Amino acid sequence: MRTPEEHAVAATIIRLMRGVVYRETDEEAWTTLERRGAAVRDHFTTIGVNVIVSDTEGYAYLATREEPEDEQPLPRLVRRRSLTYNVSLLLVLLRKRMVEFEATGAEGKLVLTREQMVEMLQLFLADSTNEAKVVDQVDTTIRRAAELDFLRQLRGQPDHWEVRRILKAYVDAQTLADFAGKLAEYATAAGGGNGEGGGASAGSASDDEGHHGG
Numbered sequence: 001m002r003t004p005e006e007h008a009v010a011a012t013i014i015r016l017m018r019g020v021v022y023r024e025t026d027e028e029a030w031t032t033l034e035r036r037g038a039a040v041r042d043h044f045t046t047i048g049v050n051v052i053v054s055d056t057e058g059y060a061y062l063a064t065r066e067e068p069e070d071e072q073p074l075p076r077l078v079r080r081r082s083l084t085y086n087v088s089l090l091l092v093l094l095r096k097r098m099v100e101f102e103a104t105g106a107e108g109k110l111v112l113t114r115e116q117m118v119e120m121l122q123l124f125l126a127d128s129t130n131e132a133k134v135v136d137q138v139d140t141t142i143r144r145a146a147e148l149d150f151l152r153q154l155r156g157q158p159d160h161w162e163v164r165r166i167l168k169a170y171v172d173a174q175t176l177a178d179f180a181g182k183l184a185e186y187a188t189a190a191g192g193g194n195g196e197g198g199g200a201s202a203g204s205a206s207d208d209e210g211h212h213g214g
Contacts, residue, residue, distance in 0.1 A: 008032045009039045016040070016051065016062055020149050020166045023058035033060055057165045086121070086141040091150060093120045094163050095171035110163040111154065117142060117161070 002010065012032040015021055023030045033040060033053060041051050044062065053060040083091075094112075097120070101110045118138045125134050142161065145151045150167050154160040 005036060009036050009043075012036075012040055013043050016044075016060065019061075020164075021060040022164075030058075030060070052169065054165075054169070057168060059164075059166050059169075061166060061169065084141075084144070086125070086137060087144050087148075089124055090117070090121060090141050090145055091167060091171055094145075094150065095167050098163055098167060111160055112163060114138070114142065114159045114161070 008028070009032060012021075012029045015026060015029045021029045021033070033051075037051070037053070044051055045065075048065050050063050050065045051060060052063050097112065098110050118135055121138050121141065122134050125137055142151060146153065146161070150164055150170070152162045152164055154162060
């Protein structure tokens with residue numbers, strides 16, 4: 001029979017495998033990471049996975065460890081998959097908005113409306129003069145970003161979305177530094193396709209599935 005501590009460690013391991021752990025919403029798992037983090041990390045180390053914990057931002061997630069070239073790689077627990085152009089672009093734009101939000105010294109969470117995200121993306125989407133089509137594309141993109149745990153719909157406010165802090169781990173400072181120089185490239189890509197291609201991405205062509213609950 002498991003002791004209470006063993007049960008807490010096992011539950012936290014399972015919770016991490018399901019997606020991002022947040023200090024404010026996953027209190028039990030977060031407390032276990034603080035008290036028994038070594039045991040949790042030891043479990044994942046044996047299968048080539050790192051537990052990344054940001055005490056500052058209050059989140060923890062899994063990331064595949066880079067294996068030395070002379071070692072036979074293990075199968076990936078944290079799977080990778082391509083992101084569409086629209087989702088990649090939205091993530092970069094959201095990260096930029098988060099930087100601006102924090103620069104003002106504002107406290108609390110960054111919350112954006114659906115209308116604000118339509119405005120953000122409209123400049124870069126093909127057929128942006130067709131408002132109905134743009135709104136449909138943005139709604140699809142928002143749903144996908146939410147599935148990946150980068151956005152969370154506010155309870156009772158279907159048109160309001162919290163931008164989740166895990167985005168900081170995915171879109172890094174270098175990506176933002178390069179963003180201005182890629183604006184023209186993004187706009188060109190949108191104009192030449194249907195907005196669902198995989199040519200442009202937020203710093204990477206794929207997403208580690210362990211960042212979310214997939």
